Ligand code: SF4
């Protein structure tokens with residue numbers, strides 16, 4: 001039961017992948033894949049039932065600053081819808097539940113651990129660096145007049161490969177995979193991805209949080225599996241907060257699955273303040 005959230009998350013990740021692959025699968029099968037016409041696009045922008053347009057809000061922002069013109073209403077609405085949905089839940093839920101690069105890197109991590117890589121409570125680079133990278137991408141987009149991260153993005157490259165069969169631009173993704181396999185920590189998702197940095201800025205607003213009940217023994221198991229940054233669990237372990245409130249939390253549920261005390265769970269608007277009752281009882 002405690003692994004349920006993590007299993008559900010992997011089901012969602014794989015379902016999203018398959019959704020993006022529908023048009024290619026239909027093409028390969030001579031157009032006879034049920035529901036193939038119901039979805040088309042990439043993570044940057046897609047259409048559901050040929051009516052509802054969804055757009056990546058960070059991509060839309062890059063287009064806005066690059067073109068210096070108001071976006072088409074349909075794109076603006078699509079980006080606002082996506083930001084509202086993720087923002088209401090927990091903005092980095094995109095990273096943990098939707099992003100195909102996140103899924104790929106979890107798979108790489110799982111294989112590397114089987115071959116002797118150690119699970120460590122380690123952050124190679126400060127997690128907020130990715131917010132600065134997001135800012136730099138916007139600045140560069142404004143300067144050169146093109147949405148820069150959309151040209152370089154490993155997420156876009158993988159998404160285009162799945163949706164359209166276009167395999168150009170996968171070089172950065174290959175480099176990220178190699179780094180993930182050999183370096184401790186999760187350098188790309190924790191500290192470098194500008195899309196993760198953009199969503200981190202909205203992350204504290206979400207309604208859903210990981211809450212800790214009393215009984216933490218400070219064993220550190222949760223920190224060793226955290227997809228975002230081990231440090232974001234420190235306030236609940238030290239008993240200075242009821243919930244993980246950092247904007248970085250992806251609500252992946254891995255901490256829930258490994259906690260031997262079974263004190264972690266998803267909660268609606270659990271308190272972050274230091275006046276909250278302490279969770280630790282190890283002292
Ligand atoms: S705190 Fe828990 S739910 Fe949040 S990213 Fe870390 S492991 Fe996942």
Ligand code: SF4
Nearest residue numbers: 216217219220222259
């Ligand atoms: S929350 Fe659970 S897994 Fe994390 S340190 Fe406390 S007892 Fe260990």
